[in-house]
Amino acid sequence: MNGNFIWLAIGQIFDPTVAAYALATIGLVIHFGFTGLLNFGQAGFMAVGGYAFAITSVIYDWPLWGSFLAAIVAATVFALILGIPTLRLRADYLSIVTIAAAEIIRLSVKTPEFSDVTGGSEGINGAARAFNDVNPLPDGRFGLMGTPLVYNQDQWWIRIVGWGLVALACLLVFLLMRSPWGRVIMGIREDEDAVRSLGKNVFSYKIQALILGGVLGGLAGVVFILPRSLQPDNYGTQLTFFLYTIMLLGGAATVFGPVVGSIIFWVTLSLTDGLLSLGIEAGVLPLTTTQTGPIRFIVVGVALMLLVIFRPQGIFGKKKDLHFA
Amino acid sequence: MLAGIRPGQSARLIAMLIASVVLCLSVVLGGSALGASAAETTASTSTATEQSILVWVRTDADKVGVANVSVTVEGEGGTETGVTGADGKAVVPVSEPGTYSVTIDEDALPAETGYPRPSTNPAEVEVFAGNTEVPAIFFLSPDNAKGAVAAPTDESTTTPTPGASDEAGTGTTTAPVTADTFWLRFWPQLVTGLIFGLLIALAAIGASLIYGTTGLNNFAHGELVTFGALMAYLFSGIIGLPAIIAIPAAMILGGLFGWAQDAGIWRPLRKRGLGLIPMMIVTIGLSLALRYVFVLLFGPDRLTLPNSTKPFLVIGSVSLKFTDVAGAVIAIVVILGVALVLTKTKIGKAMRAVSDNRALASASGINVERVIRVVWVGSGALAALAGVYVGYYQSLRWDTGASILLLIFAAITLGGLGSAYGALVGAVIIGLIMNLSTLWIPENLKFVAPLVLMIIILLVRPQGILGRKERVG
Numbered sequence: 001m002n003g004n005f006i007w008l009a010i011g012q013i014f015d016p017t018v019a020a021y022a023l024a025t026i027g028l029v030i031h032f033g034f035t036g037l038l039n040f041g042q043a044g045f046m047a048v049g050g051y052a053f054a055i056t057s058v059i060y061d062w063p064l065w066g067s068f069l070a071a072i073v074a075a076t077v078f079a080l081i082l083g084i085p086t087l088r089l090r091a092d093y094l095s096i097v098t099i100a101a102a103e104i105i106r107l108s109v110k111t112p113e114f115s116d117v118t119g120g121s122e123g124i125n126g127a128a129r130a131f132n133d134v135n136p137l138p139d140g141r142f143g144l145m146g147t148p149l150v151y152n153q154d155q156w157w158i159r160i161v162g163w164g165l166v167a168l169a170c171l172l173v174f175l176l177m178r179s180p181w182g183r184v185i186m187g188i189r190e191d192e193d194a195v196r197s198l199g200k201n202v203f204s205y206k207i208q209a210l211i212l213g214g215v216l217g218g219l220a221g222v223v224f225i226l227p228r229s230l231q232p233d234n235y236g237t238q239l240t241f242f243l244y245t246i247m248l249l250g251g252a253a254t255v256f257g258p259v260v261g262s263i264i265f266w267v268t269l270s271l272t273d274g275l276l277s278l279g280i281e282a283g284v285l286p287l288t289t290t291q292t293g294p295i296r297f298i299v300v301g302v303a304l305m306l307l308v309i310f311r312p313q314g315i316f317g318k319k320k321d322l323h324f325a
Numbered sequence: 326m327l328a329g330i331r332p333g334q335s336a337r338l339i340a341m342l343i344a345s346v347v348l349c350l351s352v353v354l355g356g357s358a359l360g361a362s363a364a365e366t367t368a369s370t371s372t373a374t375e376q377s378i379l380v381w382v383r384t385d386a387d388k389v390g391v392a393n394v395s396v397t398v399e400g401e402g403g404t405e406t407g408v409t410g411a412d413g414k415a416v417v418p419v420s421e422p423g424t425y426s427v428t429i430d431e432d433a434l435p436a437e438t439g440y441p442r443p444s445t446n447p448a449e450v451e452v453f454a455g456n457t458e459v460p461a462i463f464f465l466s467p468d469n470a471k472g473a474v475a476a477p478t479d480e481s482t483t484t485p486t487p488g489a490s491d492e493a494g495t496g497t498t499t500a501p502v503t504a505d506t507f508w509l510r511f512w513p514q515l516v517t518g519l520i521f522g523l524l525i526a527l528a529a530i531g532a533s534l535i536y537g538t539t540g541l542n543n544f545a546h547g548e549l550v551t552f553g554a555l556m557a558y559l560f561s562g563i564i565g566l567p568a569i570i571a572i573p574a575a576m577i578l579g580g581l582f583g584w585a586q587d588a589g590i591w592r593p594l595r596k597r598g599l600g601l602i603p604m605m606i607v608t609i610g611l612s613l614a615l616r617y618v619f620v621l622l623f624g625p626d627r628l629t630l631p632n633s634t635k636p637f638l639v640i641g642s643v644s645l646k647f648t649d650v651a652g653a654v655i656a657i658v659v660i661l662g663v664a665l666v667l668t669k670t671k672i673g674k675a676m677r678a679v680s681d682n683r684a685l686a687s688a689s690g691i692n693v694e695r696v697i698r699v700v701w702v703g704s705g706a707l708a709a710l711a712g713v714y715v716g717y718y719q720s721l722r723w724d725t726g727a728s729i730l731l732l733i734f735a736a737i738t739l740g741g742l743g744s745a746y747g748a749l750v751g752a753v754i755i756g757l758i759m760n761l762s763t764l765w766i767p768e769n770l771k772f773v774a775p776l777v778l779m780i781i782i783l784l785v786r787p788q789g790i791l792g793r794k795e796r797v798g
Binding site: 038085086089091092093095096097099100101103104107108110111112113237238241244245248290291293294295296298300301302303304305306308309312 | 353542552598599601602603605606607609610611612613614615617618620621625726727731735740742767769770772773776777779780783784787
């Protein structure tokens with residue numbers, strides 16, 4: 001370990017995983033930041049999207065567009081199943097139902113009985129094949145302006161598509177929140193009864209917001225699995241908690257907050273790891289290398305607490321958008 | 326606003342509570358007796374062994390079964406041998422429940438498939454009464470040396486992901502259910518379910534009281550449970566104190582932990598006027614941080630409390646360890662104690678008053694902050710006891726509490742948010758559903774059944790089973 005870890009940290013800025021987290025957080029921002037829905041099951045939406053994509057492309061050999069469509073449809077259906085019964089209940093009920101539903105998904109796909117389709121606890125490998133087949137980039141390894149950040153054609157392809165999707169999602173949210181539709185859902189966040197008294201169907205708007213954010217979560221699940229294999233245990237409750245940290249870091253009711261939050265989250269994780277390893281190698285820190293993993297997550301947990309307490313609007317948020325404090 | 330009961334109802338409720346505990350006990354005892362007769366009838370009609378171990382030899386690389394490997398199973402029921410078939414599996418019947426050591430013959434293995442992972446041959450397998458096809462899986466790889474022992478793998482040490490192993494379970498694969506085997510499997514599951522329900526109840530009552538008095542959904546409640554389990558491990562596993570000292574010590578430290586959390590975090594935040602949803606997100610942050618502090622201090626591996634796996638009470642197909650029985654008795658006594666405190670003492674009545682209507686309680690001279698402090702201390706101690714109990718019941722790890730957190734939530738939602746008695750009823754139902762569901766659905770899905778039930782209950786009766794009807798929408 002040497003100065004390379006700094007390049008590793010900088011590389012996080014383009015990383016497809018960071019893009020996936022940003023995309024999922026944009027979905028969460030629609031739910032929590034703009035509509036005020038307490039969705040603790042975003043990991044479930046990612047799992048549903050990821051599995052729908054991987055199952056249709058690897059096991060049933062669907063074309064690429066079919067798999068993407070399957071991920072979108074699956075996330076929509078999941079949102080309807082969750083939303084229709086629970087959106088009429090109080091906010092904290094939705095949180096418990098969504099977190100439970102996400103765990104139900106994770107435990108169900110893990111079970112060996114369904115492993116013909118879901119791969120059981122081993123997950124599914126090779127979902128990126130159809131995706132890489134349409135890669136227009138020439139074969140080879142390309143560096144970024146002479147830096148040590150060199151990736152091959154497939155690694156560049158997923159980075160371009162992943163961040164392209166993030167940019168599209170940002171644009172969509174930016175436009176939506178300036179539309180009449182956006183004003184209604186922000187109204188629901190501020191005062192549901194006031195919106196209802198204006199003759200709006202609050203329930204229908206909430207369902208629409210849940211579906212929209214859920215579909216972004218599902219697409220994030222696809223971007224998440226393309227550079228790696230699909231593992232059911234990646235979709236635990238912890239993933240949702242990380243997304244909340246990212247959202248609150250950038251600002252819960254902002255368009256670009258999730259992008260910046262996700263980059264800061266991952267760069268910080270990467271830097272802490274590098275610095276800790278450096279300190280251990282130099283003999284400055286009385287730790288072993290296996291202990292750096294836990295320390296990073298202690299930092300995440302403490303950061304989440306401090307953010308909510310001292311800067312709940314996040315880096316970009318405005319105090320007036322702060323419905324939940 | 327939500328909690329429990331109006332004072333006039335207290336006598337009726339305590340009677341109800343005692344009745345339900347008596348009912349549980351009688352179900353257990355009666356059930357065991359019936360189980361006994363069922364066991365006798367099967368024993369007389371067939372001589373087949375009730376237990377078996379499924380040995381499965383596979384290659385690490387492509388998970389293909391390896392045929393013609395001889396397998397030896399040694400343990401209480403004597404020594405049995407078998408040979409793996411074309412799919413790499415061999416089912417070895419064993420006559421007695423207990424711990425078995427499963428060995429595969431490494432000399433007979435073809436060199437190209439390689440040898441088992443280090444320290445996995447022989448494998449220890451625990452077989453309980455009525456368990457069939459308890460898995461013992463060996464992965465072979467040419468990378469492994471023959472007869473290799475040592476080198477704890479670093480798979481799980483870098484960044485452990487939670488929930489990886491607890492739910493996976495080491496359970497049985499569902500055997501074809503016939504009338505005889507159904508009841509043979511029913512009674513042990515019923516008893517295990519009741520015991521597990523009591524365990525969840527200890528933690529759920531505390532979580533419910535915290536919700537009732539402060540409105541907080543405490544996502545860090547699982548860490549109170551883990552803390553208790555780890556303290557018990559510290560005192561009895563590392564220092565070597567007897568359980569009778571280690572368990573109360575863990576409870577006292579758990580209470581202190583609850584006190585420290587309230588004094589250090591929650592009271593200052595309440596004073597700042599932080600809303601309930603941000604406060605809930607703070608509990609999530611705390612839960613993440615504490616979880617990994619536990620990894621840092623105690624390591625990522627599974628820990629076990631000194632415990633004897635010998636059956637202590639065997640009635641028919643139900644076989645219980647000493648700690649199962651003692652734990653159940655202690656849990657019932659503690660729960661009755663909590664009920665007495667809630668109904669008969671001044672502080673208990675104050676707790677219920679605060680849960681019912683905080684402003685009114687405060688106006689009538691109750692020191693609300695003091696009541697909340699007591700609730701946190703009590704919840705910490707109860708959760709710690711639950712943790713100790715989980716440690717004895719299976720094993721413990723840094724994420725033990727986190728893995729039962731959703732079950733705790735399911736229990737308090739099922740019973741009616743904020744009601745202590747509801748939490749008890751909900752927890753027992755959760756325990757029963759979880760274990761009885763394995764009679765029909767795969768063992769791996771047993772965590773799913775109570776969560777599905779919770780969602781269904783929320784749809785038809787959002788206030789929970791014992792919750793008072795109010796506007797929840």
